[in-house]
Amino acid sequence: MIEAQMKMPGLERIRARFMDMLVERLNEIDRLCDPAVSGLSPRDALEQVQMILHKIAGTAGTLGLNVLGDTARTGENTIIAFLGSGAPPKEKVYRSVADFILLAEETLDAEKR
Amino acid sequence: MRILAVDDDPIIIELLSELLTTIGQHDVETACSGPEALKIVGDPDHKHFDCILLDIQMPGMTGIELCGKLRADPDYARTPILMITAMSDKSYIDRAFSAGATDYITKPFDIDEVRFRIKSAEARLQEAGGMxxxxxxxxxxxxxxxxxxxxxxxxxxxxxxxxxxxxxxxxxxxxxxxxxxxxxxxxxxxxxxxxxxxxxxxxxxxxxxxxxxxxxxxxxxxxxxxxxxxxxxxxxxxxxxxxxxxxxxxxxxxxxxxxxxxxxxxxxxxxxxxxxxxxxxxxxxxxxxxxxxxxxxxxxxxxxxxxxxxxxxxxxxxxxxxxxxx
Known part of the structure; x- marks a missing residue:
């Protein structure tokens, strides 16, 4: 399926745009996760991080980046669970966001090579 | 078909435009929010859309609210409305159908799935005028x-x-x-x-x-x-x-x-x-x-x-x- 999709004209261009936006989105997540910089409460900041992860999870798979999409989805769901019920613990939430950031940086490095 | 795709994510908008023109040479217009979509459909200079794709989770006005507003417009009472959703929570899908959605596509897109859903909407449109x-x-x-x-x-x-x-x-x-x-x-x-x-x-x-x-x-x-x-x-x-x-x-x-x-x-x-x-x-x-x-x-x-x-x-x-x- 992915192979067929990657043959779609224009998909390489959209993937390149996605990578550009991924850099901006990672910077934004970094900013949001630092209360001193964002000026937001942890809860408000996490809500915005969740929105960013939601968008990435919704598109990465179509662009052939399934693992990145799945990791974003895991991060999103962990935040939703935390905001809804206070569980899992906050450390696990930030761990999940960090997992996504590390993978995204690896993906960007691999794309440059 | 003339299709209106509404999503606040520019990557989704680009993907949909590319996909829809590739799979059926559809005429695609896009909007990045509910209010923008309402402005477009209410503009007499725009031709009627045959099918509408709506993201569910958008800031300001959600796709579910937008779907309800479109259904209240007699011109769009029968138009196929497909929700685009990455929502794992089934309650979002239930609410979308209650608001008048006719079908849904899950994100991330599978090209064959999008093709099938759009063809189904097109078939219904030709057979019965949408709904x-x-x-x-x-x-x-x-x-x-x-x-x-x-x-x-x-x-x-x-x-x-x-x-x-x-x-x-x-x-x-x-x-x-x-x-x-x-x-x-x-x-x-x-x-x-x-x-x-x-x-x-x-x-x-x-x-x-x-x-x-x-x-x-x-x-x-x-x-x-x-x-x-x-x-x-x-x-x-x-x-x-x-x-x-x-x-x-x-x-x-x-x-x-x-x-x-x-x-x-x-x-x-x-x-x-x-x-x-x-x-x-x-x-x-x-x-x-x-x-x-x-x-x-x-x-x-x-x-x-x-x-x-x-x-x-x-x-x-x-x-x-x-x-x-x-």
Whole structure:
């Protein structure tokens, strides 16, 4: 399926745009996760991080980046669970966001090579 | 088709534009928010759209709210509206269908899935102009606008403005698309109006419209506060899917619906009292049934309700014959 999709004209261009936006989105997540910089409460900041992860999870798979999409989805769901019920613990939430950031940086490095 | 795609993510917008022009050379316009989409559809310089794709989770106005607003516009009452969703929470999908969505596509997109869903929407558009051929609306009835053309008895009809009542084809899409695990704990059953052929013969177009919408309101009221969706399948039969492990006692439910209908104090257009009853068929559990198997359950529920209606009338006739003979 992915192979067929990657043959779609224009998909390489959209993937390149996605990578550009991924850099901006990672910077934004970094900013949001630092209360001193964002000026937001942890809860408000996490809500915005969740929105960013939601968008990435919704598109990465179509662009052939399934693992990145799945990791974003895991991060999103962990935040939703935390905001809804206070569980899992906050450390696990930030761990999940960090997992996504590390993978995204690896993906960007691999794309440059 | 002329398609309007609405999503706040520019990557999704680009993907959809590329996908839709590739798979069917569709004419695609895009909007990045609900208010922008409403501005476009309300602009007389824009040609009518044949199909609309809406993201569910958008800031400001969600796709579900936008869907409701589009359905309130007579120009878009029948247009296929496909929700684009990455929402794992089934309640979002349920609310989207309640707001008038006809189908949904999950993110991230599978190109074959998008192609299939768009082709289905296109086929429905060519066959019946989008949704079912005819739309009944409670709000329209309240304005006392008489219906001009009587629908055929067997035609499914879309009923608007009644909580939980959706288009029949949307109901089929809902049942077939939900994952088997999402169906866990769901039950489908049919509610049939007894003596529907006689009632149909004796009703005007407007009267029949009232009969169907009033019955749908009675069923909807009696199923609250549970999670449910209802569709009118034609021939006086309604299909209901109830969720969340709710197992309705159909005998009690039927009594409650009949009592509600009685209390509505309904009349034919010529002033005669309209006294009719409904009955329920055998419920079908949807445990771990998906796709065609789920549709088979819907068909069984439909047939069972109609058979029950015939059986009840036959029993009543036999009772009167015995009484007269005695």
């Amino acid at each position: 079912t051929r005819k739309i009944f609306s409670v709000n329209k009835l309240k304005q006392q606008q008489p219906a001009n053309e009587k629908v055929r008895l067997n035609d499914p009809v879309t009923i608007f403005d009644v909580d939980g009542v959706i288009d029949y084809y949307a109901f089929e899409n809902y049942i077939t698309q939900l994952s088997r695990s999402s169906m866990f704990g769901s039950t489908v059953f049919g509610i049939a109006i007894r003596q529907i052929e006689k009632l149909y013969r004796e009703s005007t177009a407007f009267g029949f419209e009232c009969l169907i919408t009033d019955t749908s309101e009675a069923i909807s009221d009696c199923l609250k506060p549970n999670n449910f969706l209802i569709a009118y399948a034609g021939n006086g039969t309604f299909l209901c899917v109830v969720e969340g492990g709710f197992r309705p006692d159909l005998e009690k439910l039927t009594d409650a619906i009949n009592l509600t209908l009685h209390q509505m104090d309904l009349y034919f257009c010529d002033g005669r009292k309209l006294d009719f009853r409904v009955c329920a068929g055998q419920p079908q559990r949807l445990i771990w049934r998906g796709g065609k198997s789920a549709i088979d359950a819907v068909i069984q529920a439909h047939e069972s309700a109609e058979e029950e209606a015939i059986k009840r009338e036959k029993m009543l006739n036999e009772f009167w014959i015995t009484e007269q003979a005695g």
